[in-house]
Amino acid sequence: MRNSNHLIGLLNFLTFLLSIPILGGGIWLSSRANNTDCLKFLQWPLIIIGVAIMVVSLAGFAGACYRNTFLMWFYLFVMFFIIAALIGFIIFAYAVTDKGSGRPVTNRNYLDYYLQDYSGWLKKRVASDSYWGKISSCIRDSKVCSKMGRTVSGVPETADMFYSRKLNPVESGCCKPPTECGYTYVNETFWNPGGGLVGTNSDCTQWSNDQQQLCYQCNSCKAGVLASLKKSWRKVSVINIVVMVILVIFYVIAYAAFRNNRRIDNDEPYGEARMTKSQPSRIQL
Incomplete structure (x- = not known):
């Protein structure tokens, strides 16, 4: 025991x-x-x-x-x-x-993320207005986008260097416009419209070069959060x-x-009684 x-x-x-x-x-x-x-x-x-x-x-x-x-x-x-x-x-x-997962992009080393690729309870929870306001605020306060900047020998990275980077889902979805929108790279978080917007993606009009806005209200940002959560x-x-x-x-x-x-524990009393019964009685002289 x-x-x-x-x-x-x-x-x-x-x-x-x-x-x-x-x-x-x-x-x-x-x-x-x-x-x-x-x-x-x-x-x-x-x-x-x-x-x-x-x-x-x-x-x-x-x-x-x-x-x-x-x-x-x-x-x-x-x-x-x-x-x-x-x-x-x-x-x-x-x-x-x-x-849900990221989609590969031609001539890019990073993936693009689309909210329609995700479904279910987690998507509804994250994308809801009540939660997304808090989540986007946290992403903004964490300064994850401002930390993306890189320099090579003191010179900011070029577009080709940026395209060869492996961005995490939040960086790809929230800190840059979707690739299909056709924006032209200036730096990691500053993009200019280049030949007009492509496609009907609503995120193309949501993107802003305002560093407090960027693509924090984009569906691609919500998809990036979901991909990171996954x-x-x-x-x-x-x-x-x-x-x-x-x-x-x-x-x-x-x-x-x-x-x-x-x-x-349950066997002990029975065992003790059996031993007592088996002992020979002493003969009184």
């Missing part, structure tokens, strides 16, 4: 350590200032799950060390729902980031899948060890 308690305590300590990557993933998402700084509804589920696993693991660890049955039951009961919530979050993350969520989901599998294994082992403890 003592070995079982030691095993449960060790598993709970390891579970506590496993909660750190989950909590870290939520904090990492919240620190992505270029797109998720205002999307509190996206990273909070991960942070809550990570903190819950930490607290419950500490309860299970204390229960194993002090043989507190209530704390052990509490650990097993709550951890079951936490694992179920983590599985649900992983499924949800993959479901809402299932569609990339971030997929990275975090891979970590969550690994942690979830390990948690399930630890949970099964801890449950088996706890049942073993219960069985031994």
Whole structure:
């Protein structure tokens, strides 16, 4: 029984350590200032799950060390729902980031992003007026576009050099006009109309050389945010899948060890009574 308690305590300590990557993933998402700084509804589920696993693991660890049955039951009961919530979050993350990706552009090393390529709950949430005002404000305040400037030997980069760059989704969608609009490159965030606007893309009229405006109200900017979210969520989901599998294994082992403890506790009175009954009575002289 003592070995079982030691095993449960060790598993709970390891579970506590496993909660750190989950909590870290939520904090990492919240620190992505270029797109998720205002999307509190996206990273909070991960942070809550990570903190819950930490607290419950500490309860299970204390229960194993002090043989507190209530704390052990509490650990097993709550951890079951936490694992179920983590599985649900992983499924949800993959479901809402299932569609959408950047489109390659001729003679460009970066991709262009279109809002119509995305669909579902995440698109509606991000593109809604109530949320987009906050998101675009965060992108503007993060100065992600102003940080795009580069110089070579003290000389600003040329158009060809810019076209060969690999821009991240937010830089491509929010800091420059869509390629199909036909704007002429002046610098990274300043473009002049060149031969007239091409196509019927509404973003072509949304673009502004005002550094406080740029393409922050463009659909391409919203698509860039969605593409960046998809990339971030997929990275975090891979970590969550690994942690979830390990948690399930630890949970099964801890449950088996706890049942073993219960069985031994229930057998002890019967065993003691049997030993007492089997002892020969002393003969009084």
